[in-house]
Amino acid sequence: MERITLAHGDGGELAHKLITDVFVSTFRNERHAKFDAATFALGTHELAVTTDSFVIKPIFFPGGNIGKLAVAGTINDLAVVGAIPKVLTCSFIIEEGFPIRHLKTVVQSMAEEAKKTNVAIVAGDTKVVERGSADGLYINTTGIGIISHPLERNMDEGDSVIVSGSVGDHGVAVLVARGELGLVSTIESDCTSLYLLVAKALEASQRIRLMRDPTRGGLATTLVEICEDFGVTIELEEECIPVKKEVKGACELLGFDPLYLANEGKVVMIVPKEDEQAVLDALRSQPEGKDAAVIGTVRATNKGQLLLRTPLGTTRRLYRLTGLMLPRIC
Amino acid sequence: MQKAVNITVKGRVQGVGFRPFIFALAKRYNVKGIVQNNMDGVFIHIEGDAYAVDQFIHSLPVEAPRLSCIDEMIVTAAQWQACNDFSIIPSERTGSSSLVIPIDTAVCNDCLREMYDPNDHRYRYPFINCTQCGPRYTIIEQLPYDRPFTSMYSFPMCKRCNEEYNDPMNRRHHAQPIACPACGPSIMLRNRDGKMVQGDAIEQARAYIQAGAIVAIKGLGGYHLACDATNERAVQQLRMRKQRPNRPLAVMAASVDIVEQLCDVTEEEKQLLTSPEAPIVVVKQRKNTMIASLVAPGLQTVGVMLPYTPLHHLLLDDQLPVIVMTSANRSGAPIIYEDERAFCDLQNIADYFLVHNRPIVHPLDDSVVQIENGNTHFIRRARGFVPDPLWTKQDVHEIVALGGQQKNVFAFGRHQQIFLGPHIGDLEHVEVIEHFEREYEHLRTWMGVTPKIIAVDLHPNYETWNIAKQWDADIVAVQHHHAHMVSCMEENHISTSCFGLILDGTGYGEDGHIWGFELLYGNALQYERIGHLTYTPLPGGERCAKEPWRTTVGMLGYYLGEEGYALAQQRFIERARDVDVLRQMIEKGLHSPLAGTCGRLFDAVSAFLYVCTHSTYDGEAAIRLSELIDDTKIYEAYPFNVERRETWEIDLKEMWRAIIRDVDDGVQTNTVAGRFHETVVQASVEMVRLALQQHPTYERNIVLSGGSMHNRYIVKRLRQEFSQLGFNVYTHQKVPCNDGGLALGQLMIAAHRRGQACV
Ligand SMILES: [Fe+3]
């Protein structure tokens, strides 16, 4: 019997298959989910809605906690479809025995994070489950926003791919915070709300094609999805992708690729070449975007492949994160 | 007394002047009959005086044309047919399916003689060739093999060449690449800016090489990078510019005499060097020769070849007796063969470009072989051998096998012929995948075969899956080591069940773990796994292949626990903290796949002994470890255990304890390495002995395959030991034991599975 494995939840190849096979085929929504939030019209308003559950371990980590993550994550999903985040709901599943003191800290961070973007938390729910039925605290958030900048969504050969900062910070910070690996690092999660940053970019260019926040599965998986969903080929320059030295070091030791590690405060954008500099300047004017960089180019508009140019001058094709990374060298 | 026989000759016997040769032979012995090409090769019927017939049979293999290669010659008694004369009759089955693609061969002695004759009009002409030598596969655009369909089409023949071409008595009759200084291709020397260097291109290139420059040379199947092999600084330059710190570089020596001065070569090795295929032969280097130590650092052997194009002959002489000749490519990318690409990609590597204007249509690397126990042992099967087919008893029509991930070679079947493609390389790179698709499509079109079944490796992350899924055909997934085993069975014509000892790098196992030290029993349809090396973790997964010290940590920790990790920290003192992290990864099961492979075992020992803790090329750690030992000796094995778990398992805890003790006691690294080698042999033999006890009725045939079988000591000793156990021992001779031979096994397995489905 086929059963759910942890790899079904990592945002990679298996997760993609699960969503396609179980959900998309059953819910039969013609508007295949290519974006971080769904957009729809209600009366005269163009709206965006998204929902997300947060199950991070540990609940507190350098640079944030599950509450901040839940609010920022939902705000980001709205922001990257060109929406102004307006309201949030949240739902808590709490394990019996969870310290109320911790819960207060989490809720406090949620309030603070929401305030930064002027988002109202308007409804909520709590459920308590028996000890052992859940691991501490899970949070679900749903967010609604109003579309202010409908994105073009049509890419052209020569368009630039921009990332707002270094990749892999969150993934490594959480691994270190678990304390299981004996890894020592001062790296902090990049967990933050990106609405204000995105708004700056949208002001700078009216023609941003597409934005995504590369969370689970990392930058590579997110870009693979874009390539496949829109039938474009993107070529990344490995040397241009910002990766912090400490993240690189940890990845080398663990045998991970930073391009597949989760980010919680980064946005990747596809913009026309002519607007590249304006968008970069706008991003770099904000603290969350100070390391923004052009990392690649849209190549052909039909193959649907993500390619990576290595410093040695060869090209590798990148795929979604796969749960199993088994050696292929014979 | 009168006699009539039928003779079937299989092998490379078509398109090499075989039928005219037979015709001449029949005339000489005054026998009557016919000769004909058919799907099996060449069919001959002769009848006449019994003595003359026997003479004919005797002379045939001895005098066969230079380019022919007889795999099998079957002589059977035949009915007397009262033929009036001897005649060449048309092919039995014509059409595209019986077309042969000729191979590229080294320039012949007749041509060389002309080239060095000041009175000949092809004096010093670097593109001289004839029906028995020169470029073929590498210049063919389309079949049939005819000048207009080759890259020679843009060189109209002059009157003189045309006459030779059309004269049936001329040795250039229908030599498609025929050319002379008046009508054929020409060479030139360019500098980095693309400017032509004045003067004789070859003389100038030689002078620059002598002065220490690096020259890119356009050859038969692609570009080489050349420099003076006796100039340590030039070799160092080349290594730096190419970013190849340690990988051994091949050399080209002016003559056999020079090779003999530099290396200890046997008669068999000399024969290989001077054969029309002219491969790189890996031979033992003499001590203190003029070859720069950086050519093959840390190795006793060196890959050497002789000049195989007229251009090479003109370049090398007493003044420049030996040069480095390494194929020009970016690390991991296919060999460069297009002029523009060469000029662009080699800008920062080559100082000069010795080029010509005959386009290369199909890139082809140099073949690499070594002699082991008197047999040819392929490390890479390419120029001179591709695309010669192998013959099989099984119907393999319309089956294609996509090979492995690295050292990729594909294969496809046409009736009872198997075509192995050229060495493609590491499919990790998009450039290599494109190279695969291009070469595959060409060969497929030439053969006129549309595949119905595609065989691929079981490994879910091999690139071959993505290639296979694009095509409309049934996919058969084949376990990696089963494919290695059947590959070796097939080339030795074994079809009934036998043992297979596969010592390999890493391959995906049916249980989801990494296999590579396997004792299998079975045939092309099925196999059982009888035994293997105990699994140990590879912390960091694929990274272990580049960083063998990781594998050491995994093994020491697995076998010796706390004590093992502590020891690993001592051994890799500068990595002490990292060892801790690796330990946590292993204990948490994070990115630490389990593996029992011979390649990684060699790595682990190599790193522990500080022979190589970081590999800069494929298998460096294992190769350098094996180069430390004296393969004429027999070492004493360390203790080990073979235990009955789900299958037989080799447990090396005792070996590790003994190695650690020896290192503590200051025993020489060579001795430890030697004893380790013998342990691998003895553990394998013990596993087989136990398997025989358990299954006394099993056939005593054993095939040896997998990348670790390149190790001369291991193969030699296994052959001795298994023979003593009463086994017939079989090794590879026609395809590499590494993943370059994988496709052959995959193809045969797919063919048998198709057979099964029909029943
Ligand atoms: Fe293999």
Ligand SMILES: [Mg+2]
């Ligand atoms: Mg999300």
Ligand SMILES: [Zn+2]
């Ligand atoms: Zn010739």
Ligand SMILES: [Zn+2]
């Ligand atoms: Zn001519």
